[in-house]
Amino acid sequence: MSKLSIVVITLNEEKRIARLMDDLSRQYFRDFEVILVDSNSDDATCDVAQTFESRLPNLIVHKMKDRGVSLGRNKGASLANNKRLLFLDADVRLRANFLSDTLTQLENKKLEVAGVYMGSQALPLVHKLGYMLFNIGLFTTQFFYPTAVGACIFSTQRAHKELNGFDEEIVLCEDCDYVKRASKTWRFRFLNSTFGFDPRRLDQDGIVTTGLTYLKANLRRFFLGEMKKNEMEYKFGHYNEQ
Template sequence: MPEQTVNPKVSVILPTYNRARLLSRALESVLNQTYRDFELILIDDASTDETRQVIGRYHDKRIVYVYLEFRRGAACARNTGLKLARGVYIAFQDSDDEWFKEKLALQVPVLDSSPAEVGMVYSDYCRQEDGRTKQVILPKEASAIHNLLFHGNFIPIQCLVKKECFERIGFFDEELGRYQDWDLWLRISSVYQFVGLGQCLFKVYVQNEGISQDNRKRIAALERILEKNITQFAKRPSALAGQYYLLGRIYRREGQPTVAFKKHLKAFLLRPLNLKYCFFLLTCVLGGFLTGKIWRRKKT
Protein backbone atom coordinates (compact mmCIF):
# COMPACT_ATOMS: atom_id res chain seq x y z
CA MET A 1 0.00 0.00 0.00
CA PRO A 2 1.51 3.39 -0.97
CA GLU A 3 2.40 5.57 1.97
CA GLN A 4 1.08 9.11 2.22
CA THR A 5 3.98 11.43 1.49
CA VAL A 6 4.57 14.35 3.83
CA ASN A 7 4.99 16.81 0.98
CA PRO A 8 3.60 15.30 -2.23
CA LYS A 9 4.70 16.99 -5.41
CA VAL A 10 1.24 16.75 -6.99
CA SER A 11 -2.19 17.28 -5.46
CA VAL A 12 -4.95 15.63 -7.48
CA ILE A 13 -8.37 17.17 -6.84
CA LEU A 14 -11.42 15.07 -7.66
CA PRO A 15 -14.86 16.53 -6.85
CA THR A 16 -17.87 14.24 -7.03
CA TYR A 17 -21.62 14.33 -6.53
CA ASN A 18 -23.82 11.23 -6.76
CA ARG A 19 -21.50 9.41 -9.16
CA ALA A 20 -21.09 6.20 -7.15
CA ARG A 21 -21.61 3.98 -10.19
CA LEU A 22 -18.89 5.79 -12.18
CA LEU A 23 -16.47 6.92 -9.50
CA SER A 24 -14.32 3.78 -9.31
CA ARG A 25 -13.12 4.18 -12.88
CA ALA A 26 -11.96 7.75 -12.30
CA LEU A 27 -10.48 7.04 -8.89
CA GLU A 28 -8.57 3.91 -9.92
CA SER A 29 -7.16 5.64 -13.00
CA VAL A 30 -5.51 8.12 -10.63
CA LEU A 31 -4.29 5.55 -8.10
CA ASN A 32 -2.82 3.42 -10.92
CA GLN A 33 -0.56 6.18 -12.24
CA THR A 34 3.03 5.14 -12.87
CA TYR A 35 4.03 8.44 -11.26
CA ARG A 36 3.48 7.93 -7.52
CA ASP A 37 4.34 11.19 -5.72
CA PHE A 38 0.85 12.59 -5.28
CA GLU A 39 -2.07 12.95 -2.92
CA LEU A 40 -5.66 12.43 -4.09
CA ILE A 41 -8.10 14.88 -2.53
CA LEU A 42 -11.66 13.59 -2.96
CA ILE A 43 -14.28 16.26 -2.34
CA ASP A 44 -17.73 14.72 -1.88
CA ASP A 45 -20.23 17.49 -2.60
CA ALA A 46 -22.94 16.19 -0.23
CA SER A 47 -23.67 13.03 -2.23
CA THR A 48 -26.78 11.09 -1.21
CA ASP A 49 -25.95 7.85 -3.04
CA GLU A 50 -23.33 5.19 -2.24
CA THR A 51 -20.35 7.46 -2.91
CA ARG A 52 -19.00 7.26 0.65
CA GLN A 53 -19.15 3.45 0.58
CA VAL A 54 -17.36 3.32 -2.79
CA ILE A 55 -14.53 5.49 -1.51
CA GLY A 56 -14.34 3.45 1.69
CA ARG A 57 -13.29 0.39 -0.31
CA TYR A 58 -9.95 2.02 -1.17
CA HIS A 59 -7.40 1.76 1.64
CA ASP A 60 -4.78 3.98 0.08
CA LYS A 61 -3.03 6.48 2.34
CA ARG A 62 -2.70 8.95 -0.50
CA ILE A 63 -6.47 9.53 -0.40
CA VAL A 64 -7.79 12.54 1.49
CA TYR A 65 -11.59 12.34 1.73
CA VAL A 66 -13.68 15.41 2.51
CA TYR A 67 -17.47 15.35 2.79
CA LEU A 68 -19.32 18.65 2.38
CA GLU A 69 -22.51 18.78 4.46
CA PHE A 70 -24.36 20.93 1.92
CA ARG A 71 -24.09 20.83 -1.84
CA ARG A 72 -22.02 23.76 -3.05
CA GLY A 73 -21.25 22.94 -6.67
CA ALA A 74 -18.15 21.87 -8.59
CA ALA A 75 -16.35 25.22 -8.31
CA CYS A 76 -16.63 25.28 -4.52
CA ALA A 77 -15.62 21.62 -4.30
CA ARG A 78 -12.50 22.26 -6.37
CA ASN A 79 -11.70 25.36 -4.34
CA THR A 80 -12.01 23.31 -1.15
CA GLY A 81 -9.46 20.91 -2.61
CA LEU A 82 -7.16 23.77 -3.58
CA LYS A 83 -7.17 25.09 -0.02
CA LEU A 84 -6.14 21.66 1.27
CA ALA A 85 -3.57 20.92 -1.44
CA ARG A 86 0.02 20.40 -0.31
CA GLY A 87 1.60 19.79 -3.71
CA VAL A 88 3.46 22.32 -5.83
CA TYR A 89 1.46 21.13 -8.84
CA ILE A 90 -2.32 20.74 -9.05
CA ALA A 91 -4.05 18.15 -11.21
CA PHE A 92 -7.79 17.91 -11.73
CA GLN A 93 -9.88 14.85 -12.43
CA ASP A 94 -13.62 14.54 -13.04
CA SER A 95 -15.55 11.76 -11.35
CA ASP A 96 -16.69 10.14 -14.60
CA ASP A 97 -13.49 10.32 -16.66
CA GLU A 98 -10.36 8.20 -16.94
CA TRP A 99 -6.67 9.02 -16.88
CA PHE A 100 -4.22 6.87 -18.81
CA LYS A 101 -1.43 5.43 -16.66
CA GLU A 102 1.36 7.68 -17.95
CA LYS A 103 -0.53 10.97 -17.62
CA LEU A 104 1.31 12.40 -14.62
CA ALA A 105 4.60 10.76 -15.60
CA LEU A 106 4.53 12.70 -18.87
CA GLN A 107 3.14 16.00 -17.57
CA VAL A 108 5.19 16.52 -14.40
CA PRO A 109 8.61 16.63 -16.16
CA VAL A 110 7.27 19.30 -18.52
CA LEU A 111 6.56 21.70 -15.65
CA ASP A 112 9.78 20.65 -13.92
CA SER A 113 11.85 21.68 -16.93
CA SER A 114 9.83 24.70 -18.08
CA PRO A 115 10.73 28.34 -17.41
CA ALA A 116 8.96 30.31 -14.69
CA GLU A 117 6.47 31.88 -17.10
CA VAL A 118 4.91 28.47 -17.90
CA GLY A 119 2.01 27.74 -15.56
CA MET A 120 0.13 24.83 -17.14
CA VAL A 121 0.59 21.71 -19.22
CA TYR A 122 -2.38 20.15 -21.03
CA SER A 123 -2.71 17.41 -23.62
CA ASP A 124 -4.80 15.88 -26.36
CA TYR A 125 -7.43 13.41 -25.20
CA CYS A 126 -9.96 10.81 -26.25
CA ARG A 127 -13.67 11.57 -26.20
CA GLN A 128 -16.24 8.80 -25.86
CA GLU A 129 -19.88 9.51 -26.66
CA ASP A 130 -22.68 7.12 -27.61
CA GLY A 131 -20.23 4.22 -27.64
CA ARG A 132 -17.88 5.89 -30.13
CA THR A 133 -14.40 7.15 -29.28
CA LYS A 134 -12.49 9.83 -31.15
CA GLN A 135 -9.17 11.54 -30.59
CA VAL A 136 -9.32 15.28 -29.90
CA ILE A 137 -6.29 17.25 -31.09
CA LEU A 138 -5.82 20.60 -29.38
CA PRO A 139 -3.95 23.75 -30.49
CA LYS A 140 -0.35 23.78 -29.25
CA GLU A 141 1.05 27.19 -30.30
CA ALA A 142 1.90 28.72 -26.91
CA SER A 143 1.80 32.33 -28.12
CA ALA A 144 -1.73 31.90 -29.49
CA ILE A 145 -3.39 30.12 -26.56
CA HIS A 146 -4.58 33.22 -24.69
CA ASN A 147 -6.25 34.72 -27.76
CA LEU A 148 -7.77 31.39 -28.80
CA LEU A 149 -9.38 30.99 -25.38
CA PHE A 150 -11.52 34.07 -25.99
CA HIS A 151 -13.25 32.13 -28.76
CA GLY A 152 -14.22 29.42 -26.27
CA ASN A 153 -12.66 26.88 -23.96
CA PHE A 154 -10.81 24.01 -25.58
CA ILE A 155 -8.65 22.95 -22.61
CA PRO A 156 -10.29 20.26 -20.47
CA ILE A 157 -10.03 20.29 -16.71
CA GLN A 158 -7.59 17.35 -16.75
CA CYS A 159 -4.49 19.53 -16.92
CA LEU A 160 -1.54 20.08 -14.57
CA VAL A 161 -1.13 23.56 -13.11
CA LYS A 162 1.45 25.16 -10.86
CA LYS A 163 -0.07 25.91 -7.47
CA GLU A 164 1.43 29.40 -7.62
CA CYS A 165 -1.01 30.22 -10.44
CA PHE A 166 -3.94 29.99 -8.03
CA GLU A 167 -2.08 31.88 -5.33
CA ARG A 168 -1.48 34.70 -7.80
CA ILE A 169 -4.64 34.65 -9.96
CA GLY A 170 -7.25 33.28 -7.57
CA PHE A 171 -9.53 30.25 -7.51
CA PHE A 172 -12.57 29.11 -9.48
CA ASP A 173 -15.45 31.60 -9.61
CA GLU A 174 -18.15 29.99 -7.45
CA GLU A 175 -20.84 32.24 -8.94
CA LEU A 176 -20.55 30.44 -12.27
CA GLY A 177 -22.83 27.45 -12.79
CA ARG A 178 -20.95 26.52 -15.95
CA TYR A 179 -17.61 27.27 -17.65
CA GLN A 180 -15.71 27.76 -14.37
CA ASP A 181 -12.60 26.25 -15.94
CA TRP A 182 -12.81 28.52 -19.00
CA ASP A 183 -13.06 31.59 -16.79
CA LEU A 184 -10.03 30.48 -14.80
CA TRP A 185 -7.96 29.61 -17.89
CA LEU A 186 -8.65 33.08 -19.29
CA ARG A 187 -7.28 34.61 -16.10
CA ILE A 188 -4.26 32.32 -15.80
CA SER A 189 -3.32 32.61 -19.48
CA SER A 190 -3.21 36.40 -19.14
CA VAL A 191 -0.15 35.95 -16.89
CA TYR A 192 1.29 32.50 -17.62
CA GLN A 193 2.06 30.47 -20.72
CA PHE A 194 0.54 27.06 -21.41
CA VAL A 195 2.30 24.04 -22.91
CA GLY A 196 0.37 21.44 -24.90
CA LEU A 197 1.41 17.80 -25.31
CA GLY A 198 0.56 15.98 -28.52
CA GLN A 199 -0.43 12.75 -26.79
CA CYS A 200 -3.81 11.50 -25.60
CA LEU A 201 -3.40 11.19 -21.85
CA PHE A 202 -6.99 10.69 -20.72
CA LYS A 203 -10.48 9.81 -21.85
CA VAL A 204 -13.57 11.97 -21.38
CA TYR A 205 -16.90 10.15 -21.19
CA VAL A 206 -19.69 12.42 -22.38
CA GLN A 207 -22.85 12.03 -20.31
CA ASN A 208 -25.87 13.44 -22.13
CA GLU A 209 -27.67 14.44 -19.01
CA GLY A 210 -27.80 16.94 -16.19
CA ILE A 211 -25.80 20.13 -16.25
CA SER A 212 -24.71 19.79 -19.88
CA GLN A 213 -28.35 20.32 -20.88
CA ASP A 214 -29.04 23.30 -18.59
CA ASN A 215 -29.29 26.25 -20.96
CA ARG A 216 -30.21 28.71 -18.23
CA LYS A 217 -26.94 28.04 -16.43
CA ARG A 218 -25.10 28.36 -19.73
CA ILE A 219 -26.69 31.75 -20.36
CA ALA A 220 -25.93 33.05 -16.86
CA ALA A 221 -22.33 31.86 -17.05
CA LEU A 222 -21.67 33.27 -20.52
CA GLU A 223 -23.17 36.63 -19.58
CA ARG A 224 -21.03 36.78 -16.42
CA ILE A 225 -17.82 35.82 -18.24
CA LEU A 226 -18.47 38.48 -20.88
CA GLU A 227 -19.16 41.06 -18.18
CA LYS A 228 -15.97 40.19 -16.30
CA ASN A 229 -13.81 40.24 -19.42
CA ILE A 230 -15.59 42.70 -21.70
CA THR A 231 -12.55 44.97 -22.04
CA GLN A 232 -10.44 42.08 -23.30
CA PHE A 233 -13.24 40.71 -25.49
CA ALA A 234 -13.71 44.17 -27.04
CA LYS A 235 -10.10 43.99 -28.27
CA ARG A 236 -11.04 40.77 -30.08
CA PRO A 237 -14.23 41.56 -32.04
CA SER A 238 -14.29 38.21 -33.80
CA ALA A 239 -14.28 36.35 -30.48
CA LEU A 240 -16.89 38.71 -29.00
CA ALA A 241 -19.14 38.24 -32.02
CA GLY A 242 -18.86 34.49 -31.60
CA GLN A 243 -20.02 34.67 -27.99
CA TYR A 244 -22.96 36.93 -28.87
CA TYR A 245 -23.92 34.49 -31.62
CA LEU A 246 -23.78 31.56 -29.18
CA LEU A 247 -25.90 33.44 -26.66
CA GLY A 248 -28.41 34.25 -29.39
CA ARG A 249 -28.76 30.57 -30.26
CA ILE A 250 -29.27 29.57 -26.62
CA TYR A 251 -31.75 32.37 -25.88
CA ARG A 252 -33.76 31.34 -28.91
CA ARG A 253 -33.87 27.71 -27.74
CA GLU A 254 -35.08 28.99 -24.39
CA GLY A 255 -38.01 30.77 -26.04
CA GLN A 256 -36.67 34.33 -25.69
CA PRO A 257 -36.72 35.60 -29.30
CA THR A 258 -36.38 39.29 -28.44
CA VAL A 259 -33.19 38.78 -26.46
CA ALA A 260 -31.95 36.35 -29.11
CA PHE A 261 -32.45 39.01 -31.78
CA LYS A 262 -30.43 41.55 -29.78
CA LYS A 263 -27.54 39.11 -29.38
CA HIS A 264 -27.56 38.14 -33.06
CA LEU A 265 -27.66 41.83 -34.00
CA LYS A 266 -24.58 42.51 -31.88
CA ALA A 267 -22.76 39.62 -33.57
CA PHE A 268 -23.75 40.90 -37.01
CA LEU A 269 -22.64 44.48 -36.26
CA LEU A 270 -19.24 43.23 -35.15
CA ARG A 271 -18.84 40.94 -38.18
CA PRO A 272 -21.32 42.04 -40.90
CA LEU A 273 -19.63 39.94 -43.60
CA ASN A 274 -20.05 36.71 -41.67
CA LEU A 275 -22.73 34.76 -43.55
CA LYS A 276 -23.69 32.68 -40.52
CA TYR A 277 -24.37 35.78 -38.44
CA CYS A 278 -26.35 37.32 -41.31
CA PHE A 279 -28.44 34.18 -41.70
CA PHE A 280 -29.36 33.85 -38.04
CA LEU A 281 -30.16 37.54 -37.71
CA LEU A 282 -32.44 37.17 -40.71
CA THR A 283 -34.16 34.13 -39.20
CA CYS A 284 -34.82 36.16 -36.05
CA VAL A 285 -36.39 38.96 -38.09
CA LEU A 286 -38.46 36.63 -40.24
CA GLY A 287 -39.40 34.50 -37.26
CA GLY A 288 -40.72 37.52 -35.42
CA PHE A 289 -42.57 38.76 -38.51
CA LEU A 290 -44.24 35.39 -39.14
CA THR A 291 -45.13 34.95 -35.47
CA GLY A 292 -46.74 38.38 -35.40
CA LYS A 293 -48.64 37.68 -38.61
CA ILE A 294 -50.02 34.39 -37.25
CA TRP A 295 -50.99 36.11 -33.99
CA ARG A 296 -52.88 38.85 -35.82
CA ARG A 297 -54.77 36.24 -37.87
CA LYS A 298 -55.82 34.43 -34.70
CA LYS A 299 -57.15 37.64 -33.20
CA THR A 300 -59.30 38.31 -36.25
Protein backbone atom coordinates in the same frame (compact mmCIF):
# COMPACT_ATOMS: atom_id res chain seq x y z
CA MET B 1 9.47 15.58 -10.46
CA SER B 2 7.42 17.72 -8.11
CA LYS B 3 5.00 16.15 -5.67
CA LEU B 4 1.42 16.36 -6.84
CA SER B 5 -1.96 17.03 -5.23
CA ILE B 6 -4.87 15.66 -7.23
CA VAL B 7 -8.25 17.27 -6.55
CA VAL B 8 -11.26 15.19 -7.65
CA ILE B 9 -14.74 16.70 -7.46
CA THR B 10 -17.76 14.42 -7.22
CA LEU B 11 -21.55 14.50 -7.16
CA ASN B 12 -23.43 11.18 -7.14
CA GLU B 13 -20.61 9.27 -8.86
CA GLU B 14 -20.70 5.91 -7.07
CA LYS B 15 -20.91 4.06 -10.40
CA ARG B 16 -17.83 5.76 -11.87
CA ILE B 17 -15.50 6.92 -9.11
CA ALA B 18 -13.97 3.45 -8.62
CA ARG B 19 -12.64 3.50 -12.19
CA LEU B 20 -10.71 6.71 -11.62
CA MET B 21 -9.48 5.58 -8.21
CA ASP B 22 -8.24 2.35 -9.76
CA ASP B 23 -6.48 4.27 -12.55
CA LEU B 24 -4.76 6.49 -9.99
CA SER B 25 -3.66 3.49 -7.93
CA ARG B 26 -1.92 2.07 -11.01
CA GLN B 27 0.09 5.16 -11.95
CA TYR B 28 3.83 4.70 -12.49
CA PHE B 29 4.43 8.02 -10.74
CA ARG B 30 3.55 7.53 -7.08
CA ASP B 31 4.45 10.75 -5.25
CA PHE B 32 0.96 12.23 -5.06
CA GLU B 33 -2.03 12.68 -2.78
CA VAL B 34 -5.68 12.45 -3.78
CA ILE B 35 -8.19 14.91 -2.33
CA LEU B 36 -11.75 13.92 -3.18
CA VAL B 37 -14.22 16.73 -2.56
CA ASP B 38 -17.81 15.57 -2.65
CA SER B 39 -20.73 17.95 -3.21
CA ASN B 40 -23.03 16.31 -0.67
CA SER B 41 -23.87 13.28 -2.83
CA ASP B 42 -27.07 11.33 -2.27
CA ASP B 43 -25.40 8.03 -3.07
CA ALA B 44 -22.38 6.02 -1.84
CA THR B 45 -19.71 7.98 -3.73
CA CYS B 46 -17.62 8.67 -0.63
CA ASP B 47 -17.95 5.10 0.65
CA VAL B 48 -16.74 3.68 -2.67
CA ALA B 49 -13.81 6.09 -2.76
CA GLN B 50 -12.75 5.20 0.79
CA THR B 51 -12.41 1.52 -0.16
CA PHE B 52 -9.22 2.61 -2.00
CA GLU B 53 -7.48 3.91 1.12
CA SER B 54 -5.09 0.94 1.16
CA ARG B 55 -4.16 1.42 -2.49
CA LEU B 56 -4.07 5.21 -2.25
CA PRO B 57 -2.60 5.83 1.22
CA ASN B 58 -2.54 9.60 0.73
CA LEU B 59 -6.29 9.81 0.16
CA ILE B 60 -8.48 12.49 1.73
CA VAL B 61 -12.28 12.35 1.33
CA HIS B 62 -14.00 15.62 2.20
CA LYS B 63 -17.79 16.01 1.98
CA MET B 64 -19.16 19.52 1.60
CA LYS B 65 -22.59 20.68 2.67
CA ASP B 66 -23.03 22.77 -0.46
CA ARG B 67 -22.70 21.93 -4.14
CA GLY B 68 -20.62 23.58 -6.83
CA VAL B 69 -17.86 22.79 -9.28
CA SER B 70 -15.67 25.79 -8.53
CA LEU B 71 -16.47 25.58 -4.83
CA GLY B 72 -15.27 21.97 -4.76
CA ARG B 73 -12.08 22.65 -6.70
CA ASN B 74 -11.21 25.61 -4.51
CA LYS B 75 -11.87 23.60 -1.36
CA GLY B 76 -9.66 20.80 -2.62
CA ALA B 77 -6.84 23.22 -3.41
CA SER B 78 -7.08 24.65 0.12
CA LEU B 79 -6.57 21.14 1.52
CA ALA B 80 -3.64 20.33 -0.77
CA ASN B 81 -0.16 19.82 0.69
CA ASN B 82 1.85 19.98 -2.54
CA LYS B 83 2.80 22.83 -4.87
CA ARG B 84 1.65 21.17 -8.09
CA LEU B 85 -2.12 20.70 -8.55
CA LEU B 86 -4.22 18.58 -10.89
CA PHE B 87 -7.98 19.09 -11.04
CA LEU B 88 -9.97 16.08 -12.24
CA ASP B 89 -13.62 15.17 -12.69
CA ALA B 90 -14.85 11.84 -11.33
CA ASP B 91 -15.54 10.27 -14.73
CA VAL B 92 -12.03 10.77 -16.12
CA ARG B 93 -9.91 7.77 -17.14
CA LEU B 94 -6.09 7.81 -17.08
CA ARG B 95 -3.57 5.42 -18.57
CA ALA B 96 -0.82 4.20 -16.20
CA ASN B 97 1.88 6.54 -17.53
CA PHE B 98 -0.34 9.64 -17.59
CA LEU B 99 1.14 11.38 -14.54
CA SER B 100 4.77 10.55 -15.34
CA ASP B 101 4.30 11.76 -18.93
CA THR B 102 2.44 14.98 -18.18
CA LEU B 103 4.58 16.01 -15.20
CA THR B 104 7.70 15.60 -17.34
CA GLN B 105 6.18 17.84 -19.99
CA LEU B 106 5.19 20.45 -17.41
CA GLU B 107 8.74 20.64 -16.09
CA ASN B 108 10.37 20.64 -19.53
CA LYS B 109 8.03 23.37 -20.79
CA LYS B 110 8.11 25.27 -17.49
CA LEU B 111 4.33 25.61 -17.35
CA GLU B 112 2.36 26.69 -14.29
CA VAL B 113 -1.10 26.09 -15.81
CA ALA B 114 -1.82 23.65 -18.63
CA GLY B 115 -4.65 21.78 -20.28
CA VAL B 116 -4.92 18.25 -21.66
CA TYR B 117 -6.71 17.07 -24.79
CA MET B 118 -9.65 14.68 -24.67
CA GLY B 119 -8.98 11.10 -25.80
CA SER B 120 -11.52 8.99 -27.68
CA GLN B 121 -9.66 5.77 -28.40
CA ALA B 122 -12.41 3.36 -27.33
CA LEU B 123 -15.37 5.47 -28.44
CA PRO B 124 -17.59 5.17 -31.56
CA LEU B 125 -16.61 7.05 -34.71
CA VAL B 126 -19.17 9.80 -34.20
CA HIS B 127 -17.68 10.57 -30.79
CA LYS B 128 -14.15 10.49 -32.21
CA LEU B 129 -15.15 13.13 -34.76
CA GLY B 130 -16.79 15.28 -32.09
CA TYR B 131 -13.76 15.08 -29.80
CA MET B 132 -11.41 15.79 -32.71
CA LEU B 133 -13.26 18.99 -33.58
CA PHE B 134 -13.30 20.06 -29.95
CA ASN B 135 -9.56 19.37 -29.58
CA ILE B 136 -8.84 21.41 -32.70
CA GLY B 137 -10.68 24.30 -31.08
CA LEU B 138 -8.66 23.88 -27.89
CA PHE B 139 -5.38 23.82 -29.81
CA THR B 140 -6.25 26.88 -31.88
CA THR B 141 -7.57 29.12 -29.13
CA GLN B 142 -4.68 28.46 -26.70
CA PHE B 143 -2.59 31.07 -28.50
CA PHE B 144 -5.00 34.02 -28.24
CA TYR B 145 -8.10 33.20 -26.13
CA PRO B 146 -7.42 30.06 -24.08
CA THR B 147 -10.20 27.60 -23.31
CA ALA B 148 -9.93 24.29 -21.50
CA VAL B 149 -11.69 21.16 -20.33
CA GLY B 150 -12.18 21.46 -16.60
CA ALA B 151 -12.19 17.69 -16.23
CA CYS B 152 -8.39 17.78 -16.42
CA ILE B 153 -6.42 20.95 -15.68
CA PHE B 154 -2.94 21.31 -14.18
CA SER B 155 -2.08 24.29 -12.00
CA THR B 156 0.10 25.24 -9.04
CA GLN B 157 -0.60 26.54 -5.57
CA ARG B 158 1.07 29.83 -6.52
CA ALA B 159 -1.02 30.33 -9.64
CA HIS B 160 -4.23 29.22 -7.96
CA LYS B 161 -3.77 31.66 -5.09
CA GLU B 162 -2.86 34.58 -7.34
CA LEU B 163 -5.95 33.86 -9.44
CA ASN B 164 -8.10 33.62 -6.30
CA GLY B 165 -9.08 30.17 -7.54
CA PHE B 166 -11.99 29.29 -9.79
CA ASP B 167 -14.70 31.94 -9.90
CA GLU B 168 -17.56 30.49 -7.84
CA GLU B 169 -20.08 32.85 -9.39
CA ILE B 170 -19.64 31.30 -12.86
CA VAL B 171 -21.75 28.22 -13.60
CA LEU B 172 -20.69 27.53 -17.19
CA CYS B 173 -17.12 27.84 -18.55
CA GLU B 174 -15.52 28.48 -15.17
CA ASP B 175 -12.63 26.35 -16.40
CA CYS B 176 -12.15 28.53 -19.50
CA ASP B 177 -12.24 31.65 -17.34
CA TYR B 178 -9.57 30.14 -15.07
CA VAL B 179 -7.07 29.43 -17.84
CA LYS B 180 -7.84 32.71 -19.62
CA ARG B 181 -6.97 34.65 -16.47
CA ALA B 182 -3.91 32.47 -15.92
CA SER B 183 -2.64 33.15 -19.45
CA LYS B 184 -2.36 36.86 -18.65
CA THR B 185 0.45 36.09 -16.21
CA TRP B 186 1.85 32.75 -17.32
CA ARG B 187 2.26 31.01 -20.67
CA PHE B 188 -0.65 28.61 -21.02
CA ARG B 189 -0.39 25.60 -23.32
CA PHE B 190 -1.97 22.19 -23.89
CA LEU B 191 0.20 19.17 -23.18
CA ASN B 192 0.85 16.57 -25.83
CA SER B 193 -1.29 14.03 -24.01
CA THR B 194 -4.89 12.87 -23.65
CA PHE B 195 -7.23 11.69 -20.92
CA GLY B 196 -10.30 9.51 -21.19
CA PHE B 197 -13.48 11.60 -21.11
CA ASP B 198 -16.87 10.00 -20.47
CA PRO B 199 -19.26 10.75 -23.39
CA ARG B 200 -22.42 10.65 -21.24
CA ARG B 201 -23.04 14.36 -21.74
CA LEU B 202 -22.88 13.85 -25.50
CA ASP B 203 -25.09 10.78 -25.29
CA GLN B 204 -27.71 12.55 -23.19
CA ASP B 205 -27.79 15.99 -24.83
CA GLY B 206 -26.57 15.01 -28.30
CA ILE B 207 -23.24 15.84 -29.96
CA VAL B 208 -24.61 18.72 -32.02
CA THR B 209 -26.51 20.27 -29.11
CA THR B 210 -23.54 19.96 -26.77
CA GLY B 211 -21.16 21.42 -29.34
CA LEU B 212 -23.46 24.33 -30.08
CA THR B 213 -23.94 24.99 -26.37
CA TYR B 214 -20.23 25.43 -25.79
CA LEU B 215 -19.73 27.36 -29.00
CA LYS B 216 -22.50 29.75 -28.00
CA ALA B 217 -21.11 30.02 -24.48
CA ASN B 218 -17.60 30.90 -25.63
CA LEU B 219 -18.81 33.37 -28.24
CA ARG B 220 -20.88 35.02 -25.55
CA ARG B 221 -17.86 35.10 -23.24
CA PHE B 222 -15.70 36.60 -25.98
CA PHE B 223 -18.10 39.45 -26.79
CA LEU B 224 -19.98 40.02 -23.53
CA GLY B 225 -17.68 38.69 -20.81
CA GLU B 226 -18.07 35.88 -18.29
CA MET B 227 -21.51 34.59 -17.38
CA LYS B 228 -22.16 35.14 -13.67
CA LYS B 229 -25.96 35.09 -13.64
CA ASN B 230 -26.52 31.59 -15.04
CA GLU B 231 -27.52 33.13 -18.37
CA MET B 232 -27.55 29.76 -20.10
CA GLU B 233 -29.12 27.84 -17.18
CA TYR B 234 -26.41 25.19 -16.89
CA LYS B 235 -26.65 22.84 -13.90
CA PHE B 236 -23.78 20.94 -12.27
CA GLY B 237 -24.33 17.15 -12.34
CA HIS B 238 -27.43 17.32 -14.55
CA TYR B 239 -27.13 13.79 -15.93
CA ASN B 240 -30.25 11.64 -16.02
CA GLU B 241 -28.26 8.51 -15.17
CA GLN B 242 -25.24 8.81 -12.93
